Amino acid sequence: MTGVLTEEGVFVGGGGEGYGSPQELLLKYGNRHGLIAGATGTGKTVTLQILAEGFSSAGVPVFMADVKGDLSGVAASGSEAAKLHAPFMERSATIGFDLAYRAYPTVFWDMFGEQGHPVRTTVSEMGPLLLSRLLGLTDAQEGVLNIAFHIADEEGLALLDLDDLRAMLRHVGERADEISLQYGNVDIRSIGAIQRELLVLENQGGEKFFGEPALELSDLIRTDSSGMGQINILAADKLMASPRLYATFLLWLLSELFEELPEVGNPDKPKLVFFFDEAHLLFDDAPKALVDKVEQVARLIRSKGVGIYFITQNPTDVPDGILSQLGNRVQHALRAFTARDQKSLRLAAENYRANPRFDTEIAIKEVGTGEAVTSFLQAKGVPGMVERTLVRPPQSRLGPLTPPERAQVIADSPLGTKYDTPVNRESAQEILAKRAELAAKEAAEAELREKASKTASGRSELDAGFDEFNNARRYQPTKKTTKKTTRSSRSDSIVETFGKSLARQLGTKTGQALVRGVLGSLFKSR
Incomplete structure (x- = not known):
């Protein structure tokens, strides 16, 4: 085997004595979805890495979440100086694989914007x-x-x-x-x-996940100048502290792919392969409506050219309706320490097409690290017979990049100018705030108009009162009175009469206040 690709598919591994024939994932069935399962420490991450390498080499973009921070090494070449070089060469010789180290085109994403370009939606x-x-x-x-x-x-x-x-x-x-x-x-x-x-x-x-610029799917489905598929890695080590947010984000991404991508039928190779690590988080405590939606997306999205691969510890973590649609399977070791574990092991074995050469249940329990029980779709989409397989070594680095190396990859990405700076355009908050401000301004203006109207009304009544008062002062009696006290009494009577009349005429509080201010001295002189 000269490379990660065969004439028709992605080379996964092979076998020596006691193992089966070379195993490959056919590209034309890459959109028929898949499963990578196994206990912690049995080699799931390496399998995920070599599948990403294989799809990228075939010109198929990949999206995967890096839950433990181990997958970033795909952006760097493996090295002969690495401590695992000798075991890798031995494994390669056993399975007939020509190991040539190389790096792969990689873009890092991070919902928090710390270890990659910010990924947002609205x-x-x-x-x-x-x-x-x-x-x-x-x-x-x-x-x-x-x-x-x-x-x-x-x-x-x-x-x-x-x-x-x-x-x-x-x-x-x-x-x-x-x-x-x-x-x-x-x-x-x-x-x-x-x-x-x-x-x-x-x-x-x-809150960092919601905003703009929102992620455009076309920036995930890209190839480099040499035709290799872009490997998109979502930094999920910190995100895993909020498992519901992690699962919802990946489900949103699947839904967007389903809604936006056109129908392509049965392509020669997928348009995008999507790896969903820690898949059990999607289904834990999920309502039936949500599980039904995932099943619908998994069933229909393959006609859009998208392959979904679930990575989890046990196949029973995935609902049966979805598990039945996963045609390409890599099963690493399961440990049966309890009665429940033994039941899960038995159910996992029943999901494979039996091989008369060995007992599948025993094989799943016995395979070592870096080994797996595999079954891939063959001609006409028929499930392949289960085989014990030695998984090939990765060509990229096994292990994470250093922080300076990651920072350099991010700096070299052309997507930084598009996503690294947030944009806050006018939206619901600003529009509603302007509405409230306008409503408050209109209410204040209406109140002022009402006060002005009342004041004008009060002044009109006051003017009429002054006219009557002036007319009363101009009144002079025709008879001369003989006593000073009589004239004074009559004058007081006229003023008092006018005051009472004026008080009756002034119907508003504003007018009465004005009367008390202007005419008070006249009444006090009595």
Whole structure:
């Protein structure tokens, strides 16, 4: 075997005495999905690495999550100075593989933007179903979230980040009575619960996942100048501290691939191969609706040219409806220490086409590190007979890059200028804030107009009162009075009469206040 590729497929391994014929994964069945399973420390990571190498060499882009930080070495060449060089050469000689060290075109991604280019999506693209799963919402809370998304669409409010979603939920809460009549009950308590879960997500670093520029799938499906497929590695060691966020992100990515890629039928090779490490996290405590969605995507996405490969410890971690669609399988050792382990081992063996030369159950239990029981689809998509296989050594470095080496790969990537700097354009939060500011301004202006109107009305009444008062002062009696006290009394009577009349005419508080201020001295002189 001269390289990682045969005429038709990816070379996986072979065997010496007691092992089967050389094993390869046919490229034309690479989109029929697969499974890599086995206990911790049995060689799953190496198998994942050599499959990524093989697909890349065939011009097929790859996306995989690096859960333990071990896969970054694919960006560097293996070395004859490495301590595993001698065992690798011995293994290569045994299986007839010509080991030639080399590096592969690699792009690093990181949701937190620390070990790779930031990978983001918008709240709108995530959608209420996956977001409800991410937040762990109840049915009632999910219903309120659906209403918020629907109203945002109706009003043209873009939901880009968590701040937009918070603002939208407040908007829905303020209009709860109005909205409930049209869309059903909007419980303020449900909105409060969603807001609390958003705070938890933010504390876990989830706010960095939502925003712009959002990831474009075309930047994952690329080849280099030599025609080799780009290997996309998501740094997931820190992300694993939030397993629900990790699983939801990968499921979102699958959904986006399913929705955006065109139908290609049965291509000669996949357009993209997607490796889902720690696959059990996707299904742990997942509601049936979500599992059904994953099964639907797995069943239909192969016609888009995408192959999905689940990596997990035990095949029973994957629901039967999805497991039945995984045609290419690499089973590393399973340890049967308990009755439950023995049952799982038996079920795993039953998933393979039996080989009369050995007992599959015993083989799964006995294979060593770097060995596996394999079965790949053959001509016409028929499952191949199970074989014991020595997995070939990787051509790239086995083990992680150093931080300076990783930083250099990131700096050399042409995607940095596109994704490394976040963008915050006008969206729901800003639009709703402007609406609230405009409404407050209009309310203030209306209040001022009302006060001005009342003041003008009060002054009109006051002017009329002054006219009457002046007319009363100009009144002079025709008869002369003989006593000074009589004239004074009559004058006081006129003033008092006018005051009472004027008080009756002034119907507003503003007018009365003005009277008390202007005419008070006249009344006090009595």
